[in-house]
Amino acid sequence: MRDRYFDNASTTPLDPGVWAEMEPWLKDEWGNPSSLHSVGRRAAAAVEVARMRLAELVDADDPAEIVFTSGATEANNWLAGGHPQPVFSPYEHSSVEAPFRAAGGRMAEAHGWTLASPAGPTSLLSVVLVNNETGAIPDLRAWFDPDLDPGAGADRLHRDLTQAAGKMPLHDHWYDFGSFSSHKLYGPKGIGAMHLRGGSAPAPMLKGGGQEMGLRSGTLNVPAIVGFGAAAAIALERMGEDRSLAADCREAVLEGLTSVSDLRLNAHTQNSPFILSVSFLGLEAQPLAEELDAQGFQVSTGAACSSRGTEPSLLLSRLGLSDDWNRGTVRISFGRFNTREAAERLGRCMAEAVDRLRRLGGR
Numbered sequence: 001m002r003d004r005y006f007d008n009a010s011t012t013p014l015d016p017g018v019w020a021e022m023e024p025w026l027k028d029e030w031g032n033p034s035s036l037h038s039v040g041r042r043a044a045a046a047v048e049v050a051r052m053r054l055a056e057l058v059d060a061d062d063p064a065e066i067v068f069t070s071g072a073t074e075a076n077n078w079l080a081g082g083h084p085q086p087v088f089s090p091y092e093h094s095s096v097e098a099p100f101r102a103a104g105g106r107m108a109e110a111h112g113w114t115l116a117s118p119a120g121p122t123s124l125l126s127v128v129l130v131n132n133e134t135g136a137i138p139d140l141r142a143w144f145d146p147d148l149d150p151g152a153g154a155d156r157l158h159r160d161l162t163q164a165a166g167k168m169p170l171h172d173h174w175y176d177f178g179s180f181s182s183h184k185l186y187g188p189k190g191i192g193a194m195h196l197r198g199g200s201a202p203a204p205m206l207k208g209g210g211q212e213m214g215l216r217s218g219t220l221n222v223p224a225i226v227g228f229g230a231a232a233a234i235a236l237e238r239m240g241e242d243r244s245l246a247a248d249c250r251e252a253v254l255e256g257l258t259s260v261s262d263l264r265l266n267a268h269t270q271n272s273p274f275i276l277s278v279s280f281l282g283l284e285a286q287p288l289a290e291e292l293d294a295q296g297f298q299v300s301t302g303a304a305c306s307s308r309g310t311e312p313s314l315l316l317s318r319l320g321l322s323d324d325w326n327r328g329t330v331r332i333s334f335g336r337f338n339t340r341e342a343a344e345r346l347g348r349c350m351a352e353a354v355d356r357l358r359r360l361g362g363r
């Protein structure tokens with residue numbers, strides 16, 4: 001079943017290696033990492049191992065730069081509150097755009113996937129590293145060109161790493177703040193992190209017992225943190241393998257679609273191999289996704305990881321895609337448990353389903 005699940009940008013199955021490391025922390029170990037006795041100290045040690053593994057994943061100099069949160073959404077919201085009039089790109093996930101707007105932020109100008117030059121001084125710019133709908137890697141050189149004057153555009157740079165962490169090397173992508181979620185890299189849900197590079201932190205998010213260097217109080221979710229750490233270690237080890245499987249599957253789906261007319265690929269020259277966004281002119285994506293689901297394949301329509309709505313994608317309309325293309329957009333996202341054979345079958349089934357639905361619709 002997992003081989004036919006092509007919605008890995010929404011969430012991923014738990015890796016068996018992750019479960020193996022988590023299980024004792026749900027069954028036999030119950031310590032509170034803040035307790036000073038041996039049961040607590042064992043839990044604290046397990047949390048620190050996970051923190052180290054995450055530091056390695058995002059190329060942090062010091063594990064203390066990693067702060068656990070409930071996910072990327074929480075990390076993004078936290079950051080938005082700490083900077084006056086932040087700027088966000090037009091490509092952000094709603095968990096950046098909504099809180100940044102609420103904090104008095106504004107959207108940066110852009111042409112296609114390229115950010116236009118800054119309009120004035122800015123405290124914080126947020127640009128997703130890999131866009132969750134199409135896999136595009138936006139170009140932000142007009143704001144931050146490491147060869148020219150790093151930091152010329154904004155005092156601080158936030159990158160939402162959610163679709164990138166564990167899926168591409170991060171050392172070439174500099175930032176001050178990086179947010180990400182465990183469940184996008186085969187770890188458990190409800191746990192994520194913020195990487196505060198150099199330790200520069202917004203004001204404490206939750207006050208209380210002083211956990212997480214006083215930045216986010218509350219008893220730590222040890223099993224989830226252990227699982228997140230395991231997921232990070234496995235992702236680092238398997239990154240090359242995972243990427244080439246994704247690229248293979250992406251190619252296989254596209255091959256299956258070669259006979260389909262009025263199809264467009266929503267991709268950028270710099271694109272993650274894990275996400276494939278295709279639009280079929282004049283088609284509604286929802287019945288197509290339902291038909292594929294009935295055949296055992298899960299794909300998503302538009303931006304389905306952020307809502308259950310069937311509205312056309314705001315991102316794609318910002319990029320100039322007209323509604324009659326936009327409504328027929330499906331996102332196919334690849335993961336570790338897909339196979340090339342399943343991707344070939346998906347490509348063929350999708351081509352047949354598009355043909356059938358178009359005939360039904362009189363096209």
Ligand code: PMP
Nearest residue numbers: 071072073093132160162181305
């Ligand atoms: N940012 C991006 C780019 C995402 O794809 C997602 C998940 N769809 C999030 C943030 C939010 O992650 P979570 O729901 O785990 O908080």
